[in-house]
Amino acid sequence: MKPEVLVGVLARAAACGATAADGYLVEDSHGSASVRLGEVETVTHARQQRLSLRVFVGRASAAASTSDLSRASLERVVDEATRLARATAEDPHAGLPDPAELIGEVPDLGLEDRSAAEATPEARIAIARACEAAALAADPRITNSEGAEYSDGRARYAYATSHGFVRGYASTAFSLSATPVAVQDGEMQRDYWYSSARTRAKLEDAASVGRTAAVRALRRLGARKVKTAEVPVVFDPETAASLVRALAGAASGPSLYRRASFLLDRLGTRVAAPAVTIVDDGTIPGALGSRPFDGEGLATRRTAIVQDGVLVSYLLDTYSARKLGLASTHHAARDGAGVTVGTTNLMLLPGSASPEELIRSVRRGLYVTELIGFGVNGVTGDYSRGACGLWIENGELGHPVEEVTVAGNLLEMFAAIDGVGNDLTLRDRTASPTLRVGRMVVAGH
């Protein structure tokens, strides 16, 4: 890692007329192996780097990035960015954060597995193979597979500003997944399970991931449509997390200042049932979404977004905060086009009911295990997605269900949450326990 490259680029930007600038440098190496029916399918290996730059000329700004760190290329990037900045409009809210607010010492959040040497292709293949083998061995009806994949990677980040701030950190990531196919009487069903972690030791056992994937595929066999009905819907933790993600999207600064959010003007008001508390916490040691500072050098922290059903904070970077007359919540994220808002570890906090109790509380309803499609309107909250799952009859999980939709409005759905499970696990960057929504429309035949 050469943070001095970044510093040099910022100096050149100043020489080209930039009044302020910041930049990000990412270096990444990763490898993966996938197997299918025991045979190796794809093995990959890669090294990548990318430098992204944001420049301000007065209150006008632009961004540029390159994967070519040669001197000539870096000079072009600076020239392009300053040229573009001169063409964009002055914006009174544009600018870097106050240097006094930038992070001091970078805490060690345990994001890097220093003990894990880079895995060999053989080692990666062996893990993927063990994972798929467990899925295939789980049941004679698992006769086909879309394979299993293992990957690991290491990345280094450096962030610098034209004020002379330079900080960096490193992280590692390990992930494993399997997609078996269950076959019975001419019907085919696939499902998927995974594990991801920052350290190799925290990755779930390969065989256990494979077996869970098999159980998920098997329980879909015999799936059918149900009659259209308005019933309680129980979302499993994976699908419940997608509801939390949709709410966070509506709470993010850019959606708000564009007036493109169903949470507009709702700060301080009730937006969910009292049982709902949603937090974003970038400081959890070793967690997938953790990072010491955001895309503008501001220290990450724990932010309650919804507290006991009340919307208590938006998710803001410096720009959207200034637009809204608020302070940054340290949620800046770098994307290709510059800076946007992103979450870290986003969680709906657990309640007291076990998932079994939530299912048992439903006389007739749907237990959702997968959602497909893009039918979420972030402006109105209108919600309509394809769903798979299991039908609940008299508090018991019954036959599998497919080719139905679940529909409602996110604000009404969050208000109608009448059961929050105790089964929160931070398996991914966004997580939720099992949720019960009192009433939704399930459309079938």
Place this chain on the structure above:
Amino acid sequence: MEDLARTRPESFFSDRFNITSSLLDRVLGSNLLGKVDDADIYLEYRINEELQLEEGTVKKASRHVSQGAGVRAQAGTRTGYAHTDDMSITNLDEAARQARAIADRAATSAVVKVAARGRPHDLYALAEPPVAADLGRKLELLRQVDAATRAADPRVRQVIVSLTSEEVVMLIATASGSTVGDVRPLTRLNVTAIAEENGRREIGSHGGGGRVAFDWFLEGERWRRYAAEAARQATLKLRAVDAPAGATTVVLAPGWPGILLHEAVGHGLEGDFNRRGTSAFAGRMGQKVASELVTVVDDGTIPSRRGSLNVDDEGTPTGRTVLIERGVLVGYMQDRLNARLMGMQPTGNGRRESYAHPALPRMTNTFMLAGEDDPEDIVKSVRRGLYAVTFGGGQVDITNGRFVFSANEAWLIEDGRVTAPVKGASLIGAGPEALTRVTRVGRDLALDEGVGTCGKDGQSVPVGVGLPTLRIDDMTVGGTAV
């Protein structure tokens, strides 16, 4: 500003990176030849420019360059893939060695030559690629679109206009000895309008593009239609009523609703899922999978279209592949790997998001051929149903065939007449069955405006879709009105 208009891929990579065809042959030869079934080196240089206007001013402008090389070695069903963004010959050699590592353990013999099929097309040569067009003219267009969208209706409160332009120079050297390159322009103009009335807020968006020059947006003032459409959609939805829930007859408008084909049958007919037997269409070649009114093709050779390519990302010239002919399944879309393993010919559908990804069988422009019905008669033939005009995204579970796509603009049909607009709703169906219930096909085939992006295995590629007006009986609509 770099002049990419007259670029020839071979000279581009040799001038800039000192990588010549003979060097590529040497890397392939010394590391891979005779040890694998197929191998190739893919070089890519990409410039991407994004301009965005919001709140009446151009706030975001960015330009990105990425470059890299991917080396692939295949033996049997195995693929070794290594990529690097440092295009030195040392790195290419290292990548080739890494890619070969898995092939070494394969019990195969020599390179199987997959015959080159025809010559590359010339579908989008431009005097001035969109990335090179004058910045001032682009910014002026964004401002004009903004003004036109706001002028369209006083209820429009926010307008976001974005213009993206891209240029990809690619070169692929294959083990069969051929080196093929392509220079690919791509641009897209998108308008989003947010309308407000009595505390209700709605969003509408429209756009278009293709492998065309910047001036294409100005021809016949295409941009004016995008502005008007975005405003119309947003304001229309302000008075939308709840969509019905349950099974009903659906009439799809021509053009973008062709996303139905992309999800319902397209993915299921990609070679990889069929070779592996995991597609709901696997083993159904020659069988009836749709009404005999239905003929579906994938055509990567239509000039200037977003989904078109002169050659695919494996160097195979694109083609027109009939997938379903009068209701009978007749073709798959193939890349080189799956074609070889299935004993078929590659169809020019091997595509990748970038050098950082191995190629997969993917769609190009997928559409249904026109039928004979009058579009108005099709609507009149429905007593009660849904008329769906524009869609957001779609998704499919390839193994059980279940697919959804989300209607952004849809209307109720009552007694053969289009009446009230309804709120957005997902439509869900089963791929192998949905098209058997097509009972009317219009004579008004239209391709979409050029905005589609398809995702598979974490890779996004630009695609096109198309459809004539279509009546499907008995589809499930995911509304809230029970």
